[in-house]
Amino acid sequence: MSEILDLTCELIRRSSVTPEDAGCQALIAERLAGVGFAIENLHYGEVRNLWATHGSGGPVLTFLGHTDVVPAGPESEWTSPPFEPVIRDGMLYGRGSADMKSGVAAMVLALEDFVRRHPHHDGIVAMLLTSDEEGPSIDGVRRVAEEFRRRKQRIDWCLVGEPSSQSRLGDLIRVGRRxxxxxxxxxxxxxxxxxxxxxxxxxxxxxxxxxxxxxxxxxxxxxxxxxxxxxxxxxxxxxxxxxxxxxxxxxxxxxxxxxxxxxxxxxxxxxxxxxxxxxxxxxxxxxxxxEPFLTPEGDLRNAVNLAVESRCGMTPVASTAGGTSDGRFIAPLGAEVVELGPTNATIHKIDECVGVDELEQLPGLYLEVAERLFSARGQS
Known part of the structure; x- marks a missing residue:
């Protein structure tokens, strides 16, 4: 089994129904600490938030995601148990497989790879995770953003791993939300x-x-x-x-x-x-x-477009449709925010699944976005 499949399956096995994290963030923190990330736990009430950073100064690129999932619903209606990942016909099944443990796993691997390739990079690469995206969204990224505002934590670019794609990986990105x-x-x-x-x-x-x-x-x-x-x-x-x-x-x-x-x-x-x-x-x-937010053409959108064109062979459609995401709390900090993730056809449904082929592409896609952003600033 590939590393991305292995990590995604391990996260799916943890029944982190909101606001539970079920040990997902501890697993990720241990991995990121192993490649030199500084780990900070920002826990409020029942909600677990993880802030992991590598480097110093600016610019700051943050990968944003959540480890909580919606309830599975009647288990009897699932073809296989919702928290026991199963691959059938090229699809990985399990609650959170698309929304968004595959995206979280891919971002972890991309960050690990980035700091191995660029151990002395300027600026900061970071990961922000919460267990309160699928719930009331009070003690999660909303609360963390308040803390960041208080301590004047800079975020220049925020890439959200929510499942944005419609029919195939990279066909649509979210550049804002209502x-x-x-x-x-x-x-x-x-x-x-x-x-x-x-x-x-x-x-x-x-x-x-x-x-x-x-x-x-x-x-x-x-x-x-x-x-x-x-x-x-x-x-x-x-x-x-x-x-x-x-x-x-x-x-x-x-x-x-x-x-x-x-x-x-x-x-x-x-x-x-x-x-x-x-x-x-x-x-x-x-x-x-x-509040609504819209990320105009700029460094992040350009890097995402070029990475999708390179890895997926298409130019993504830029959209502001759909519901809300935690990006709405980061955008007011002055960050450019773009959502890029796997297809969303089965999110919140019985037999939620993600394509194994998409999953295998995600870490490289996220890594290329990061490398394009820092290379554009003359980083190494």
């Missing part, structure tokens, strides 16, 4: 008997026109980097379960995914103006889980 704004709305009414509506106030009826307006609003037109903002209701709850009671309140959860054509403050103001126009008795709690 922001994510959640709203948790409570509309108050007056509970009563359905036969006596004059003695009650139905919050479902009063809120429905406002929700219809919000759902039909064109929030912006997007721009060159991002599609138009989307609004989606994700949960609605009201009533006691009885069919003869007008409910006393309505709870609605919704989400905005937005680019730089709108701001979180602007979206909040427009929503609350709508609720007030409809004279609702309401309260609302907002949760901004990430």
């Amino acid at each position: 922001g994510s704004l959640h709203g948790h709305l409570r509309v108050r009414g007056i509970q009563g008997h359905v036969a006596y509506p004059d003695k009650a106030s139905n919050p479902i009826h009063s809120a429905a026109p406002a929700l219809a307006e919000l759902a039909s609003t064109r929030w912006d037109e997007g721009n060159e980097g991002f599609p138009p903002t989307s609004f989606q209701v994700s949960n609605v709850h009201s009533g006691t379960g009885a069919n003869n009671i007008i409910p006393g309140s309505l709870q609605v959860s919704f989400n905005f995914r937005f680019g730089t054509a709108s701001t979180a403050d602007g979206l909040r103001e427009r929503v609350e103006a709508c609720l007030q126009r409809h004279a609702l008795d309401y309260s609302i709690v907002w949760d901004l889980s990430g």
Whole structure:
């Protein structure tokens, strides 16, 4: 078995369901320490974060990943046990095989190889890992970024190993992400008997026109980097379960995914103006889980494009679509951020898998990105 397959399988065997790390970071820290990396554990509550660095000064290239995975779901629905890696028909199966233990393993091997080839490189090559990417993302990279800001830790380039590719390795890279704004709305009414509506106030009826307006609003037109903002209701709850009671309140959860054509403050103001126009008795709690970011053409995108062209034989499509990633916490530190990883067709699914051929290519791809970045700066 190849070194990349061996390490990926070892990580998959560790059932690190968020926020558990299950020893993944200790295994990686031991490997990186063995080639001269300085190891720092930044643990907050149940969350494990690993910051491993080699070198000093600048520039600083950080490989970013996570060791936690989503729950496997019913094990009976898996063709083979989710935490027992199995190769079938050229695919490696197991929870986290694509998202993102293959990427983590490949980044570890690339860093080991880089410092062996360039033991006296200028600047810093680093790895940042968390066990809180698939969870609330509070004590993971978000918290680490706050610490980095406090200590003025520089990051110039951040390569995220999330599974970005669509059909084959390298066909798509993420050069930014939309922001994510959640709203948790409570509309108050007056509970009563359905036969006596004059003695009650139905919050479902009063809120429905406002929700219809919000759902039909064109929030912006997007721009060159991002599609138009989307609004989606994700949960609605009201009533006691009885069919003869007008409910006393309505709870609605919704989400905005937005680019730089709108701001979180602007979206909040427009929503609350709508609720007030409809004279609702309401309260609302907002949760901004990430601002949008976009990495323009520059050193990192150029190095990634050239490495993909060299290793995969194509020019990747640059995209800002999809969900969010921990890159959203690193970009505000001033870093260029690009996501490059294996295909994402099976992430979070039963029988998650990654192509063995893609896996074998990943360490060399990441290594070439690093070498191109430092060679462009005259490093050796």
